[in-house]
């Protein structure tokens with residue numbers, strides 16, 4: 576009997592697609608406040624629009640599959656050579672590919688829980704199994720427990736630094752322990768989608784720490800968050816060696832990073848003053864939001880990212896519904912046990928004022 580299609584393991588993928596935000600007019604709805612996807616609420620560098628205008632006339636030609644200009648800039652910033660870089664249509668594509676180069680049916684992968692689902696989705700695509708290790712009470716990785724969960728079947732170990740959806744950074748000693756103790760037969764994947772925010776506040780330097788690792792690793796980074804290019808879909812991977820890089824390139828769909836996206840990423844990465852403006856505004860407003868919601872009886876978790884996750888004194892889904900009724904969209908999480916929490920993307924002061932006022936109204940109504 577031929578197997579029914581699609582394949583069982585594909586049909587059984589348990590991670591849902593992202594929310595569809597239909598745009599019948601081809602533009603995002605500006606009458607609602609989107610604080611549920613961790614996009615940048617501040618626009619990209621003005622140099623991006625200029626760069627896009629310069630290249631869009633060449634839309635009839637395929638882009639540079641090698642992403643030469645972008646790669647050269649990334650090499651200058653990171654010291655990682657072009658032969659250890661790969662590029663994705665968002666870092667999500669690279670997180671799936673990282674799982675696919677490491678996993679076969681029967682293999683295991685260790686993840687913190689909750690965390691960003693895309694690498695785990697890659698594990699399911701590859702037919703591997705996911706071993707979830709609950710995060711600590713403050714939303715950090717429980718690195719001891721994660722390392723204990725490693726078996727002879729483990730081929731991938733995932734760290735999300737800072738972790739989405741909790742916000743927790745990975746302390747230097749936890750990072751060093753993982754780098755030393757994750758077996759050399761196992762791919763260490765470090766998802767640094769929020770690296771720029773964490774680095775701005777002095778978090779452990781992942782690339783420097785990885786210099787001591789003898790086993791394989793992949794670090795993924797994104798242009799969707801600090802560089803404010805979610806809509807153009809660009810991410811990159813830094814690899815331990817050229818074999819791992821070759822594996823990621825084998826899985827790259829041809830011309831997966833388009834011409835406009837490459838030019839935009841170069842322009843955004845070149846404008847360090849604009850990056851600093853986004854980082855400083857975001858971190859300042861995140862701290863202000865944390866203070867204001869603490870005064871309302873909520874409990875913010877430590878965050879090193881462009882969002883804040885806050886434990887609610889009443890069921891978080893009810894607060895999220897009340898905010899949605901005011902066209903303010905935030906993400907309600909079932910973590911931690913009890914009332915759960917809200918994950919709120921940080922935006923400029925006026926947006927944070929609106930969210931603080933709406934949470935105050937929702938809590939007053941619930942009490």
Ligand SMILES: *Cc1c(COP(=O)(O)O)cnc(C)c1O
Nearest residue numbers: 665666667691739768797799810
């Ligand atoms: C947003 C996010 C990504 C995906 O980013 P893209 O580059 O837009 O695909 C990856 N990892 C984490 C932890 C994220 O929060």
